[in-house]
Amino acid sequence: MALGSPPVPRPEAPLMEVRGLSVAVQTASGPRPVLEGVSLTVAPRAVLGIIGESGSGKTVLSRALVNWIRPPLAVTAGTVRYGGEDLLALPEARMAALRGREIAYIGANPTSALDPTVPVGHQLVEKLCAVLPGTARRDARARVVATLDAVRIPSPAKRFEEYPFQFSGGMMQRALIVDALVSNPRLLIADNITQPLDVTVAAQILRLLRELQKEFATAVVFISSALGIVSEIADDVIVLDRGRVVEERPTGALLRSPEHAYTRELIAKVPRIWSGAARPPPPADTDVVLDVRDVERTYEVRDRSAIFATRRVRAVRGVSFTVRRGENFAIIGESGCGKSTLSRLLSCLEAPDRGQILFQGTDIATLGGRDLLALRRRFQLLLQDPYNAIAAHSAIGATIAEPLRIHGLVPRRHLRARVAEVMAEVGLAPALYDQLPAGLSAGQRQRVNIARALVLEPEMLILDETLSALDQVEQAKLLDLFERLQTRRGISYVYISHDLAMVRRVSARIAVMYLGRIVELSGNHALFARASHPYTRALLSAVPTVEDKPYPTATYLLEGEPPDPIDIPPGCSFRTRCPFAFGRCATDDPALLATGPDGVGRACHRDADDLPAVVPPAAGQGGGARQAEGAEAP
Amino acid sequence: MAFAFEFFLRRLSQGVVIVVLVAFVIFTLLRVVPGDPIRIILGPMTPASVLEETARALGLRDPILVQFGRFMGEVATGDLGRSFIRGLQGGSAGGSQDVAGYSPESRASVAGLIATALPYSLQLAGLGVAFALLVAFPIGIAAGLRAGRWPDRLGLYASSFFVSLPNIWVAVVLIFLLSAKAGLLPAIGYQGFAYTIIPAMVLAIELSPVMIRAISVAVAANLGEAYYDAGIVRGLSRRTMVARHVLRNAAVPLLNLFGAQMIGMLLGGLFVVEYIFSYPGIGMLTISAVFQRDFPVIQAVAILASGVLVAINMLVDFASTMIDRRLKF
Numbered sequence: 001m002a003l004g005s006p007p008v009p010r011p012e013a014p015l016m017e018v019r020g021l022s023v024a025v026q027t028a029s030g031p032r033p034v035l036e037g038v039s040l041t042v043a044p045r046a047v048l049g050i051i052g053e054s055g056s057g058k059t060v061l062s063r064a065l066v067n068w069i070r071p072p073l074a075v076t077a078g079t080v081r082y083g084g085e086d087l088l089a090l091p092e093a094r095m096a097a098l099r100g101r102e103i104a105y106i107g108a109n110p111t112s113a114l115d116p117t118v119p120v121g122h123q124l125v126e127k128l129c130a131v132l133p134g135t136a137r138r139d140a141r142a143r144v145v146a147t148l149d150a151v152r153i154p155s156p157a158k159r160f161e162e163y164p165f166q167f168s169g170g171m172m173q174r175a176l177i178v179d180a181l182v183s184n185p186r187l188l189i190a191d192n193i194t195q196p197l198d199v200t201v202a203a204q205i206l207r208l209l210r211e212l213q214k215e216f217a218t219a220v221v222f223i224s225s226a227l228g229i230v231s232e233i234a235d236d237v238i239v240l241d242r243g244r245v246v247e248e249r250p251t252g253a254l255l256r257s258p259e260h261a262y263t264r265e266l267i268a269k270v271p272r273i274w275s276g277a278a279r280p281p282p283p284a285d286t287d288v289v290l291d292v293r294d295v296e297r298t299y300e301v302r303d304r305s306a307i308f309a310t311r312r313v314r315a316v317r318g319v320s321f322t323v324r325r326g327e328n329f330a331i332i333g334e335s336g337c338g339k340s341t342l343s344r345l346l347s348c349l350e351a352p353d354r355g356q357i358l359f360q361g362t363d364i365a366t367l368g369g370r371d372l373l374a375l376r377r378r379f380q381l382l383l384q385d386p387y388n389a390i391a392a393h394s395a396i397g398a399t400i401a402e403p404l405r406i407h408g409l410v411p412r413r414h415l416r417a418r419v420a421e422v423m424a425e426v427g428l429a430p431a432l433y434d435q436l437p438a439g440l441s442a443g444q445r446q447r448v449n450i451a452r453a454l455v456l457e458p459e460m461l462i463l464d465e466t467l468s469a470l471d472q473v474e475q476a477k478l479l480d481l482f483e484r485l486q487t488r489r490g491i492s493y494v495y496i497s498h499d500l501a502m503v504r505r506v507s508a509r510i511a512v513m514y515l516g517r518i519v520e521l522s523g524n525h526a527l528f529a530r531a532s533h534p535y536t537r538a539l540l541s542a543v544p545t546v547e548d549k550p551y552p553t554a555t556y557l558l559e560g561e562p563p564d565p566i567d568i569p570p571g572c573s574f575r576t577r578c579p580f581a582f583g584r585c586a587t588d589d590p591a592l593l594a595t596g597p598d599g600v601g602r603a604c605h606r607d608a609d610d611l612p613a614v615v616p617p618a619a620g621q622g623g624g625a626r627q628a629e630g631a632e633a634p
Numbered sequence: 635m636a637f638a639f640e641f642f643l644r645r646l647s648q649g650v651v652i653v654v655l656v657a658f659v660i661f662t663l664l665r666v667v668p669g670d671p672i673r674i675i676l677g678p679m680t681p682a683s684v685l686e687e688t689a690r691a692l693g694l695r696d697p698i699l700v701q702f703g704r705f706m707g708e709v710a711t712g713d714l715g716r717s718f719i720r721g722l723q724g725g726s727a728g729g730s731q732d733v734a735g736y737s738p739e740s741r742a743s744v745a746g747l748i749a750t751a752l753p754y755s756l757q758l759a760g761l762g763v764a765f766a767l768l769v770a771f772p773i774g775i776a777a778g779l780r781a782g783r784w785p786d787r788l789g790l791y792a793s794s795f796f797v798s799l800p801n802i803w804v805a806v807v808l809i810f811l812l813s814a815k816a817g818l819l820p821a822i823g824y825q826g827f828a829y830t831i832i833p834a835m836v837l838a839i840e841l842s843p844v845m846i847r848a849i850s851v852a853v854a855a856n857l858g859e860a861y862y863d864a865g866i867v868r869g870l871s872r873r874t875m876v877a878r879h880v881l882r883n884a885a886v887p888l889l890n891l892f893g894a895q896m897i898g899m900l901l902g903g904l905f906v907v908e909y910i911f912s913y914p915g916i917g918m919l920t921i922s923a924v925f926q927r928d929f930p931v932i933q934a935v936a937i938l939a940s941g942v943l944v945a946i947n948m949l950v951d952f953a954s955t956m957i958d959r960r961l962k963f
Contacts, residue, residue, distance in 0.1 A: 066867055100869015112860040113868075115879040117886075117958045126878070131869045163959050179868060302962070304637045 015187055015219050016042040016065065021078030023060050023069060023243075034060050034073065035243040042187065047213060047220045049234025049251065051227055051266065054471065057243040058223045059108075062191040064088075065221060066105050067095050082187070101131045104180035108192035110172035114164045120172075121145070121160030124179050131183040147178045151208055154560060168561055169335075170201035174208065181212055188213070189221045194229055198334035198498060200558050203542035206233055207557065227270050228544030231255055239263045255546060267546060269472050271501030273528060275547045289460055289492050290323040290346070295355035297341050301566075311566045315341040317516040318355070320592070323460070323492050330495040330503040332539070333513035336562055339496045342513075343464040346494065347381035348372065359460075377407050380453035384465035386445035390437050397423075397433035400451045407456065419455065426451045426481060443474035450478070454485065464496045479506055500543050504528055509600075512536045515562055515573045518592050520602045532608035534578050550614045555579070572605065580606050641952055649944040654706065656940040657933070661702050664929045670694075674927050675718045709937070714744035715930040719923075744934045747919060755908070755915030758830050759900055762837030769838060770845035777846065778853025778884075779876065789850050793843035801903065805836045805910045823912050833911045837903050841896060848891045852884035859883070886954050886961075893950030897943055 021038040024031035035057045042048050052058045060073060067087045069075050080087040082103070087095065099105070107113055114123050125140045132140075141160070148156035151174045164172060173193055180188055190209065194202035210233055213220050224230045230237055230251070237254050239247040239262065247260040258264045297316040303309040316338045323329040333339050344350045346357060351365040358364075359375065367375055383389055390399055400419045404410045410418050420430055426447045437445060446466065453461060461482075467475045479502070485491055497503055503510060510527050512520045512535065520533035529550065531537045538558045541551035558577045563569055569576050575585040584605050592603040602608070665671075672689040673680075689695055693704060708715065720742040777789030812832055813821035820829050856862060857880060865875045908917030916935060923931035955961045 068863070068867055096866075096869075096871065099867055104869075105867045107860075107864060107867075109860060113864040115861050115865070115883065116960060117882055118879065126874070127868050127870060130871070130874065165960050183869065307636050307640045307643075 013044075014041045015044045015082070016221075017079075017081045018065070019079050019081070021061070021064060021080065022076045023057070023064060023073055024076045026072040026074065031074075031076070033076075033243055035064070038078070038240075038243070038245055040238055040245065040248070042219050042221060044186070044219050045213075045217045046236065047210075047222055047234045049230035049237040050221065050223045050240055051225070051230045051237055052240035053225060053266070055242075056240045058225070058240055059191055061240065062105070062189050062221065062223045065189050066099060066103055068105075100127065100180075100185075101183050102185050103187045103189065104183070104185040105189045106173070106176050106180050106191065106193050108195045110169055110176050110193075110196070111164060111167070113172070113176055116164050119161050119163055120167060120175055121148070121162075124148075124175065124182070127179055128182050144178070144182070147182060148175065151175075151178055151212075152560065168201075169196050170198070170205065170561055173197065173201075173205055177205070177209060177212065181216055181218065184216060185218060187219045187221070189223070191223045192225065194224065194226075199500070199542040199544070200334060200538055201561065202229065202544070203553060203557055204559075209233065226544050227266060228546050231546060232544065239266065270546050271472070271505070272547055273501055273504050273540075273543060273545060274550060287325040288322045289325050289327075289360060290494070291356075291358040291361075292319060292321050292346070293356045293358070295319050295342075295345060295352040295357060297338075297345060297350065297352050313565050314568060315516055315565060316345065316352070317568075319513075319516075319518055320355075321511055321518065321521060323494060325459075325492055326486060326490045327509070328486075328493045328495065328507040330497065330507035330510045331513055331518075332497060332500060332503055332510060334498060334539070334562065336515075336565065337513040338516040338565075339498075339513055340464060341516075343381065343462055343494075343496050346462050347379070348376070349381075373407065377403075377409075377456045378458055379460040379462065380456065380458040381462045381464065382446075382449055382453055382466040384468050386442050386449060386469060389449050390445055392437060394436075395434050396428070396437055396440075396448055399437070399448060400455055403452060403456050409456070419451075422451045422455045425485075426454065427477075441474075443470050443478070446470060446474075446478065450481070457489070458491065460492045460494065462494045462496065465498070466495075467502060468497065468499060475502065482506070500540065512539065515568060516565060517573065517603065519574065519604070521592065522600050522602075526600070530608075530614060532611070533602045533604050534580050534606070534611065535574050537611070538577075548615075552615060555612055572603075580611060582606075638952070641955070642948070645948045645951070649941075649948060652944055653937060653941050657706065657709075657937045658702055660933050660936045661705060662698055664933055665698055665701070669927065671718060671927075671929055674929075712745060714748070714934040716741040716743050717747060717923075717928055717931055719926045719928045720747065720931075744930050747931060748916065748934060748938065751914060751916045751919045754824060754913065755904055755917065757827075758833055758837065758908070758913060758915060759904060761830050761834035762841065762903070763896075763900070765834055765838030766841040766845055770842045770849055774846045774849025775853055775881075777850035779857070781850075781854040781857070786850065786854075789846050793846040796839050796846075797843035799839060801836050801840050801906055802910060804839055805833075805907065808832050808835060809911075821911060824914050829911075829913070833907045833913055836907050836910075837900070840903050841899060844891070844895065844899070845888075848888055849884065852887045853880060856880045856883045882957060886958050889950045889954050889957075893947045897946050901939055901942075 018038060018040045021035055022033060023035040024033050038057075038061060040048065040050075050058055050061065060069070063069060064075065065080060065087075067080070067090065075088055078088075082098070085094075087098070090098075114120060121141070121144055124144045125137060128140045128144060129135050129137065135143075145156045145160055148159060153159050153171055153174055159167075159171075167175065177193075193209075194205055197205060206229065209220070209222075212218070220233075222230060222233055231254075234251050237247075237249060237251050238245055239254075239260065241262045247254065247258065247263045249259070254263065255267065258267055295316055296314075296318055299313040299315060300310040301313055303311045319338075319342060321329070331339055331342065341350075345352050348357075348364050348367075356363050356365065359379065362375070364372075364375060394402075397416070397419050400422060401415050404415060404418065416433070420433065423430060423433065428444065428447050428451060432440075432444075437448060440448070446469075449466075467478055470478070482493060483506075486493070493506075495503060495507055504524065507524055509521065509523055511518045512527070512533065514535050520527070520531065520536045522532070527536065528540065531540055531551070534556070537551045538556040541549060541553045541556035542558075543549070556579065558579075560577055563573065563576055570589070571587050572578070572581070572585040572590050575581040578585065582605070588605065590603040590605050593601045670685075670689075672685050672692070672694055675692075676685060676688060693701060696704075705715065718741065721740060773785075773789050773792055776785035778786075780786055809821045809832060812819050819831050820826075821832050823829065862875055862880065865879065866872060904915065905917035905921060907913065908915045909921050912918065916938075919931060920935045922928075923935070
């Protein structure tokens with residue numbers, strides 16, 4: 001690739017040594033430690049993984065390595081030695097000379113890392129000229145375009161002039177990796193860089209980082225909360241628990257024989273998709289509750305490059321499925337696939353442009369006023385963000401009681417008793433009734449949302465990424481709650497999520513969406529064990545796990561990003577990224593063919609038998625792509 | 635290019651509608667208030683028959699919609715009508731000199747009056763805004779860059795101090811100090827550029843507090859944005875980040891403030907300041923027109939003001955969307 005100059009051999013002395021680093025946060029009640037006595041060593045050209053749950057101090061540690069600790073945080077002890085000097089004691093001017101030149105940093109939030117009002121390319125040129133004084137702007141521009149091309153950003157010369165908001169998260173993260181490596185740094189600190197990305201894109205970014213790391217011989221400190229991701233890239237792993245290092249081992253050894261109890265707990269918590277004992281979800285009634293028929297939704301956006309022109313964003317394109325009483329139905333897909341638009345259509349916040357949504361035989365788009373209100377009582381929507389969905393200045397009890405008042409279901413004097421009943425059911429302490437939601441955790445807030453929905457005794461809940469913001473433990477508790485409610489009340493759930501492990505655990509049938517369309521609809525076990533659409537397999541191959549996958553990453557890893565929903569390619573919309581596309585795919589758009597009795601089907605011209613054979617998870621040779629590296633590292 | 639063309643086409647057509655509506659409201663209001671304009675034109679001594687005859691000849695007895703239609707037709711050709719009061723030479727003619735018969739040609743054209751006064755007002759407004767920016771930019775930026783420290787407090791105190799000074803009082807004090815006592819600058823009337831300086835200072839003192847606060851808030855907010863810290867960690871200097879990125883981003887709220895609030899303040903300030911200093915601009919023209927019930931002048935100035943507001947807002951929005959491409963138009 002056309003990236004910079006070849007690496008120079010370096011002596012094997014450690015690149016960076018952290019000794020006894022402690023950081024505290026100043027609070028009203030005195031300093032509270034965030035990091036305590038952290039020591040670590042970064043060898044040249046090595047990848048050091050740091051793993052920890054949220055709140056373990058990972059991000060603070062990553063920032064301390066570039067001397068970027070700002071009040072109310074303060075370093076209380078320790079040194080960060082780099083090149084014979086303590087970075088924490090360096091004057092600001094010397095530190096500024098190292099940042100971006102010898103030590104590069106990439107953060108978790110790629111979309112807000114650049115000035116939103118200046119084209120991306122110009123900002124990369126600006127940084128290049130700043131770190132390599134004397135570079136002519138024309139040369140810098142050519143070099144940036146070439147490197148954008150090298151990290152596989154499509155039409156780089158055009159993208160050079162585009163603004164950060166026009167880049168997807170994955171493309172932005174690529175651009176920032178270019179930005180970080182363009183000065184050929186000796187150390188790169190990558191703080192949770194795959195966190196906001198979809199699994200297929202995250203997998204691409206990991207591969208890219210690994211390639212560039214080898215090519216540039218850069219040492220990388222890779223921080224993440226997902227063990228599955230760290231184990232794919234790191235040579236050694238440090239486990240961080242509440243600000244302390246509890247274990248430091250080579251990656252393979254850590255996974256095989258964790259020593260510390262916390263590490264074992266961490267490994268046990270990583271959701272298993274194939275090797276775990278998946279409980280079959282309860283069989284559903286034959287009674288259809290929700291019948292979605294060929295639904296379409298298109299948005300119009302104004303086009304800046306032509307006069308009085310609009311462009312049509314085709315968010316949902318002909319989606320059909322049915323949900324039966326008491327069934328757990330899941331819709332999965334990556335960002336931009338139309339899941340959220342679909343959830344807005346299902347919850348009657350918007351009407352589809354075409355097609356019908358029948359709830360127990362009634363077309364919900366035709367309802368208005370009183371009928372719509374009555375219908376709303378029977379199905380409820382739960383969203384992802386538990387913070388903004390609750391009024392901050394209204395007591396918890398009043399928040400939960402509000403739907404009852406609106407629908408006039410319960411006489412005023414029974415209101416409190418009814419709300420208390422629901423609060424007990426979802427696991428909220430009765431004492432919270434008169435309190436404001438200010439002090440509640442994310443999990444408790446989500447319980448308030450659930451209670452507010454349940455108080456109406458709905459027949460169907462639409463869960464749009466409802467559990468995505470919660471940690472594993474809290475998520476498991478709420479899933480148990482949903483299950484209990486289902487057995488007691490026979491509620492149907494529609495889970496809309498990108499979290500495959502959660503979907504694997506709870507749902508009976510799963511629809512996979514790509515670019516506004518369902519490409520595969522299948523039963524839980526069949527989908528994970530014998531996925532028959534190339535996209536489903538790619539999605540499953542990219543899931544970060546610590547188990548062996550039946551779909552080897554090397555075979556299925558996708559190139560590029562989903563096409564813009566404005567310019568959907570003719571023929572099969574997946575063919576531009578499909579490794580198995582052939583002539584017919586370019587002209588003929590495959591329909592979702594129902595082949596099974598449950599409306600199960602796939603939209604692909606390839607016969608399922610034409611795709612590479614599925615590696616049985618037990619065999620493990622082909623599936624072990626992730627352990628090929630790292631585990632056996634010296 | 636296509637974007638700019640569509641933007642101006644869209645906004646100009648909206649702007650024309652707004653100005654016509656404003657014109658209609660003003661035109662109607664001035665004709666339904668008590669008092670017959672023909673009495674003002676001809677004076678109190680005129681016989682009733684002459685009044686009626688002249689009113690009919692001038693079209694003042696037609697329905698308001700007809701009168702408005704005729705007026706807009708004239709406006710479209712650049713004719714804003716003729717003053718009721720002022721003679722061709724510009725002085726106030728008063729009514730009763732024309733007992734023998736009124737000829738509209740003897741009165742000054744409103745367009746001419748405005749064309750004479752407008753350059754003076756533009757000069758005053760321009761200098762006032764320039765002074766305000768000169769004061770507000772350094773103080774506001776320093777305050778934003780060092781939020782919570784002494785420049786921030788200086789900014790707060792300076793703007794609180796300026797905002798609590800009534801402009802009439804400031805004008806009198808400045809005339810007394812700079813003109814009467816020190817003799818540095820002339821103050822009343824207009825005989826050259828120097829006459830603009832003291833009124834512009836008064837305007838600037840009125841405008842600067844809002845600017846200082848807006849600039850410091852916008853700058854401080856942008857320092858808190860993720861891209862600022864990220865830029866420094868990427869290896870750009872603080873100076874580069876502030877000069878190239880923070881100020882650029884801070885410009886958008888400032889432009890909007892300028893379009894939405896400052897123009898209104900500026901127009902109001904001009905009226906008062908011009909009157910205090912007997913400065914021969916639009917403000918002075920309007921205030922004497924109000925005292926003399928010279929309706930054609932009042933309505934022309936009101937329409938002009940709404941046109942200026944629409945135009946400035948259009949330019950401000952265009953500049954904003956050029957700076958920040960995320961903005962919808």
